[in-house]
Amino acid sequence: MWKEWINNVTSNIVIDEFWSQFSISVLRILLLIVIGRLLAWILHKSINKIVLEQLNVRHASQKRRITTIGKLLNNMVSYTIYFIIGLLVLSELGISLGPLIAGAGIAGIAIGFGAQSLVKDVITGFFIVLEDQFAVGDMISTGKFKGKVEVIGLRTTRIVNEKGEVHIVPNSLITEVTNFSLHAATVSLDIAIAYQSNLRYIMQIVKQCAETLEHEKIIGQPTVLGIQQFDKDEIVMRIEVQCEATYEDTVKRYMNERFKLTLEEHSLQMNEQS
Structure with missing residues (x-):
């Protein structure tokens, strides 16, 4: 059986059609990656342009939230595009997406029971932005951490203190916040x-x-x-x-x-x- 399998593989390799299909697949994968990066770049530019336009016409009290939402949208766009490109690349490699998606759904249910903290992080991060509790660039204190907010992500918030130390805090752990930047x-x-x-x-x-x-x-x-x-x-x-x-x-x-x-x-x- 092994000899037969090796002979089949060897016979396929020497056939020009195999190399032709292989080259086309590689080119398609590279093209998908380039298109994905280009699409992400265009969407990021569009979001940044919209944010800048809104900053020029909005009241100063709303600028913080707009800047933070812009960064959050950029993160969501990147995650979505890279996920779709990943699926298309797998499809190009000959992997059937139907069973994969179905299996992912079943696995997702099982993983969901063990990923409650992840869901809490995402939901808390959403309400942080929605309620404008703090924004990128604000000086805050939460728990034992104090510093300037550098990034508000879907799962974590990055805080840089005056020593340059970077603290990455899960959003679900941000239960009480002192915001020093709301008022002069x-x-x-x-x-x-x-x-x-x-x-x-x-x-x-x-x-x-x-x-x-x-x-x-x-x-x-x-x-x-x-x-x-x-x-x-x-x-x-x-x-x-x-x-x-x-x-x-x-x-x-x-x-x-x-x-x-x-x-x-x-x-x-x-x-x-x-």
Whole structure:
């Protein structure tokens, strides 16, 4: 029997028709892969274009959700196209898809009982996007992880902390979230001045300095609120500014430096308070 099988294989190999069919199959498979990649590229470009158009006309509060949905759609398109291309390649290799699909359905039912966490991940990820709990680029804290959201996938969410460490968290484990990016943070800076100082002159210098503050994390113009309180030996003046969430310390250090240098240029002293 083995000799007969070997003879059949050998006879098929030497026939030109075999090589012709083999070459055609290889070309078809390569063509399917190229078409799949091209189709994915076109759909990704179309989705990105639609997202950009929506970002230009939507309110700022909706831009986060649109960006996240765009990335999620790109992932779904890629998975769908690659799955279909995989089936077509198997068909081109002579594998019957009917029994394969039927077997996959039966296996899917069996696997489903052991893949409940996977289903929970997908459903939770869907509601994260639908309810706009957080979006790509947001700074969040969930469980023991805190960082910027880099990717929201169908199954997992990728979080990068300030050290550059990447945490991949299953969506079903995200039960409680603190989102630091929904609202701007407020930074308060107190400047203590002596009672005998020229208050009007100092306030004028402080306002001029506040108007010239330029930092990528500052939102809007700082506000010089004026006298905050009277202490035993000094008067406390307060300046407030809004900045992007989680960058309060960075902005405050910048403000301390700028106000300190400005007051020193005018032979004045400041005392930073927490």
